[in-house]
Amino acid sequence: MLDGLHDIDWASMEHAYGSAEEIPALLTALASPDAAERHKAFDRFYGAVHHQGSVYPPTAATLPFLFELTADRAAPDRAAVVALLVSIGRESLERGFEDDGTEIDYYPPTGYAQAIGFLRERGAAFVELARDRDPDVRLAAIPGLGLFIDDTDLATGVLCERLAAEPGVAARLRIVEAAAALALRLPAASPQIRDWLGGLASDPAQDSTTRLAALVQQARCAPEEIGEGVVPAAVGLLRESARALPVRPIAPAPALPTASGDGVAPQIVAAFEDLDRHTRVHAPTTGLLRTFHEALGARVPERTAVLAEQLRSPGPGSRLDAVRMSGELMREWRGDHTRLLQLVASQLATDEQEIAAEAATVLESCHPIAAPAREALAAHVDSHRATHGPNVWATPQPQLRRAHQEAVRALARLGDTRALPSLLTALDSGVDAWRAIQVAGHLPQAAQQLVPGLDAHLRRLDLSQQWNEMSANAILRALATLGDSAAVPVVVDTLGAAVRDEQHDITRSALKTLAVFGPAAAGARNMIRSLSKTTDGHVPSAAVAALWAVGGDLDEVMPLLLNLLDDPITFRISDAADLLGEIGPPASVALPRLRALLRHDYEWVRVPCAAALWEIGGEAEASAVLDTLLEAWAQNPATANHVVACLDRMGPLAAPALPLLRERLAQPGRGDRFQSIAHDEELQRASRTVIARLDPPTPGAATVRVT
The missing domain is CATH 1.10.220 (Annexin V; domain 1)
Structure with a gap:
């Protein structure tokens, strides 16, 4: 086992945290009879050698030895090793090539190409692993049939064979997913595989979950061909599947290391708890439904219909995952989300405190558009206080406390004073006061x-x-x-x-x-x-x-501001420009320097300087200001809010910006500034205001609101 491991100069290679000289010990530990030692080795491998999916030259160099471990049926954790192989290969395929198929040139060097080549050469090994007597090994190996085998007939044959033989839902979902991965990787095979998926989706002899998976994966292969009947069919199959699958309670979260107190801010502790919470999946169909939502993309009404069915599921885990997915939809895509907000708010009334807490968390994160949920939030908060007492904010029951606090925070972000009693309780008691402080300003x-x-x-x-x-x-x-x-x-x-x-x-x-x-x-x-x-x-x-x-005192601050304009640190220039714009025409002595800064190579300097130039110099500076703003917006969409705010102040002189304003307003995604709902809603409002001023609708003509 592991012959030749020490013949490789591991010390000459580097992983995420430096020298790869530890790899022989890690590979040896993966085969250890001690479960704790294996667990520690896997953690380190994923954390350093395969850090966040990265594939370094030493990562690729481990592949022959990982295959050796999978070949020994007596080796422990074979399934975990197979899963590691698949992860390395999948990440290499996703990250290693440009859209046109050419290899990406990274510095420092990576092992993507080496890993892809090695795994494709050994694609047949995944056929045997997919037929292994250990069901966990089979489950881990199935994705490899779609990722690493270039013989379409061989791969599809094995996938059909395994679908007929595997009774478990998880395995069947992976088989159908692997078929879609094969179609996407090998376009020549796509028609054949899509026909097979279509047949599965319409086959009444198949279980509803498999049919749903086939429908979704067929849509994934050709999202541009999703027809009107696909979503209703998916909703029907989702309903059947939810009734057929066993209802299980939400699994408790694993215990995380807790901070000892001093030295770690509570916000940091909470952030790690949130990260762990949001990486957990509670229902077997969640990954499949995420794939469906990705395929549907900007089709907000259709996605809302799917989420409505998910939120009606008898399985609490399915509903919890659906609440999170609802938040993702509203944060990523524009549209009328009133119905979805109300559906999420309806989850506040559940007896499952974790679902209620997640619903409130989503409503808080979507607060700029969450007004339709206001009364549901207020009723939830009042119910908690009536049932559990005025100090429910500080209750020792962790799930109830989180559910109440999240609802209070969401209500406060809506500017609703019905959140005030609990916020005052937090400030008076000191229990989780930092959570109240974050929303008090609303x-x-x-x-x-x-x-x-x-x-x-x-x-x-x-x-x-x-x-x-x-x-x-x-x-x-x-x-x-x-x-x-x-x-x-x-x-x-x-x-x-x-x-x-x-x-x-x-x-x-x-x-x-x-x-x-x-x-x-x-x-x-x-x-x-x-x-x-x-x-x-x-x-x-x-x-x-x-x-x-x-x-x-203008005489006091102007020399200081002029000095800041000459500062090599860009954010000081931007800060100075913002203040000069606030001062306006009395700051005219800064005009020459502001004009010169329009040629700065950083757009986050050019935009505030252009805005200041307008506020100080007015119409005489309009042409240069407008050119700078539009160029910066095209270069970096994150500048949009600042650009449109200045365009709004420019009045009729901003008319040349109309085409870009309309183009960006028509985009369905919230992509302009960090996919922030608050930024995007303000951007849409300001853009509509500017457009209406520059190009008012003809009297009597219908007005269409672009979302």
């Missing part, structure tokens, strides 16, 4: 009630401890949004502590908060002035902005 009408608690939490933070940075910044953002000048003293004290403890990010946040308070923070002017001359990160530009806000 209730400015309750500022007088919220600010004292926020002040108290900010005063208690030890800013000498790095892990408190996230909490301090969150509180400062909330105070800035609430805008109650009663918070000025604590913000000034926080600024002093942050400067003393060299917490530059907190210093910047405190300065931005003081800028919101304007002249009410004039007592801190000397401290702010001293910080305008520092060289720490964003601090100098934030200090200049605060200095202008609290004092309004």
Whole structure:
């Protein structure tokens, strides 16, 4: 076993974390009789040698030895080794070639081409593994039939054979998926395989889950050919499949290592918990349905119909996965999501607290469009408080606590004061207060009630401890949004502590908060002035902005702003340009430098400088400003919100932007700025406003809303 392992110069190669010299020990450990040692070796292999799917030269070099391990029927964890082989091959196929089939040239070098070649040469080995007496080995090997065999007749023959022989749902789903992978990899085989899939989908002798899988995979092979009858047929098969599959409770999440307390921010702990939560799959058909949604793409009404059926499933795991998929649809695609929001909100009433919590989480993440769920959220929060008491926010029952907190947060993000009692409970008790702080700024009408608690939490933070940075910044953002000048003293004290403890990010946040308070923070002017001359990160530009806000002394801030325009650090230039635009025509001395910066090689410098140029110079600068904005938008769609905001202010002079505005508004995806619902909804609103102003509809003509 593993002959020749030590003949390879592993130390001369590198994986994700440096030298690959540990690989012989890892491969040996994969065959260990000690289960704990094998588990540790697999973890390390996936974490370093096959890091996040990457295939390095040493990864490819392990393939002959991994095959040796699969050949020994007495070796433990053979199925896991086969799964590792398939993962390496799949990732190599997906990442190793451009769309035109040419090999991608990476630096540092990768092992994609070597891995693909090796696995295709040994494609026949997957035929034997797919017939293995161990069902787990067969299950792991089935995808290899579609990925690594170039003989279409051989591959399809084995797939048909295995479909007839395999009784399990998981295996049958993988067989049908492998057939589609084969069709997509070998276009000449596609018609034959698609016909086979179509026959399976319409064969009443097949079980409903297999028929659904065949229908979905056929759609995956040719999404452009999905006809009107496909979604209704899929919904019907999904309903039959849900009735046929056994209903199982949601499996409890595995215990994660918990932070010891000091040294790890609670936000970080929660982020890892969320990551683990969102990588878990609870129903056997979830992967298949994800494939269907990917094939349907921008067809929002059809996808909503499928999700509606998923959300009616008798299986709680299916409903939980469907809630998450609903959030993904709304975050990625534009459209009227009212029905889907209401369907997700209906899951709040379930007895399954994990589903209710996930529904609330989705509604929070979609808060800019979640108004249709407002009353359901409020009823859910009120029901919790009536049933479990006013301190339910801090209940020791983890699932109930998460369900309540997520619903409160979602309601608060809608600006609904019915969230306020639980937020105040959080601030008073200190239990998960950071979660309340993150949403407190959405209730400015309750500022007088919220600010004292926020002040108290900010005063208690030890800013000498790095892990408190996230909490301090969150509180400062909330105070800035609430805008109650009663918070000025604590913000000034926080600024002093942050400067003393060299917490530059907190210093910047405190300065931005003081800028919101304007002249009410004039007592801190000397401290702010001293910080305008520092060289720490964003601090100098934030200090200049605060200095202008609290004092309004143009003679004082203009030299500082001109210096920032000459700074080699790009974000300082952008910050200075933003403030110059706010000052407007009195800042005309900056016009020559702003004009020169329109030639900067970074679009995130050019756009704010162009916007400032318009605010200061007006119509005389319109041509250069417009050219810069449209060029930057075409180059980097993430600049869209900033560009359209300036176009809105330019009025009729923005007319040449109409074609691009219409083109981008007609796009179905939320792709312009980080697929953020908030950014995209604001972009759509602003774009419609500009279009309506520049090209008003003819009186009496029908108005069509583009989504």
